[in-house]
């Protein structure tokens with residue numbers, strides 16, 4: 234049986250071909266990150282999580298294994314609301330813990346990808362009759378306001394270092410929106426990837442099995458379908474490099490030849506060697522993330538980390 238998915242935005246209409254053309258005609262070309270996550274993209278992301286180089290998922294999972302009880306006891310939540318939930322595999326650890334102390338627990342999975350919502354549902358549907366699962370398809374940048382308020386304590390979740398995929402302004406705007414939504418009894422658990430040896434970071438985005446490369450190139454198939462374009466993914470190289478000044482991974486598609494792309498509006502030209510930015514992934518220090526929290530009206534209740542200090546799960550409250 235297919236699960237019930239509530240759609241709160243018309244995500245397809247929210248970004249026009251015109252806007253995409255503008256981004257692809259600039260000197261510094263880019264494609265919005267959300268186009269990485271169609272059905273195939275969501276499956277590929279799950280595969281990336283299991284590669285030996287991608288330490289993030291594993292590390293976050295270890296932290297959750299160790300501290301779920303503490304997090305659940307502290308937050309006393311009746312509802313767990315997760316943004317960009319993906320498959321909810323790690324979240325299951327928190328849910329199982331919460332079910333030990335709460336009857337009628339609700340879990341809300343919010344994601345732009347229908348495939349992710351279905352994976353999440355399949356992950357959780359059989360764990361307990363005490364768990365009420367709600368699936369919402371929406372865009373966490375544009376649709377947060379539409380999330381309904383509840384009267385019981387809620388634990389917001391934003392895992393997988395997805396905050397690192399936002400630039401500073403977007404990160405602060407996003408966190409401020411959540412902070413404003415949060416009531417006194419609410420908590421927010423946020424997963425953040427930390428600065429470490431850059432070779433370790435780079436390897437995570439250049440796995441030898443080539444899954445991240447497929448994931449990156451798939452963004453072209455997605456926009457081809459969505460906007461009737463004719464990008465050929467084979468004519469691009471996958472590049473993921475670490476920008477030390479900005480402390481971020483930058484993922485690009487680099488043209489292997491001069492290319493003309495046809496669209497219903499203007500045509501797009503891409504020169505040999507030109508790079509299209511598809512994603513950034515920022516790596517934070519304790520200080521850099523604390524300054525973002527301060528600017529977003531959030532305060533740290535606890536910081537849970539692994540022994541190597543590769544990753545942090547911050548339990549936050551609204552100020």
Ligand code: SAH
Nearest residue numbers: 270317318319344345346349372373392393
């Ligand atoms: N939290 C999961 C998945 C992280 S990958 C984990 O830790 O493994 C990022 C997730 O955010 C994907 O499931 C993707 O579909 C979703 N996503 C990306 N852009 C989004 C947007 N604009 N609005 C809502 N969800 C989005």
Ligand code: TRP
Nearest residue numbers: 281393394395397445484512514
């Ligand atoms: N939030 C994840 C990260 O920054 C998203 C991600 C994982 C990702 N692997 C990727 C984004 C590869 C682009 C390319 O790590």
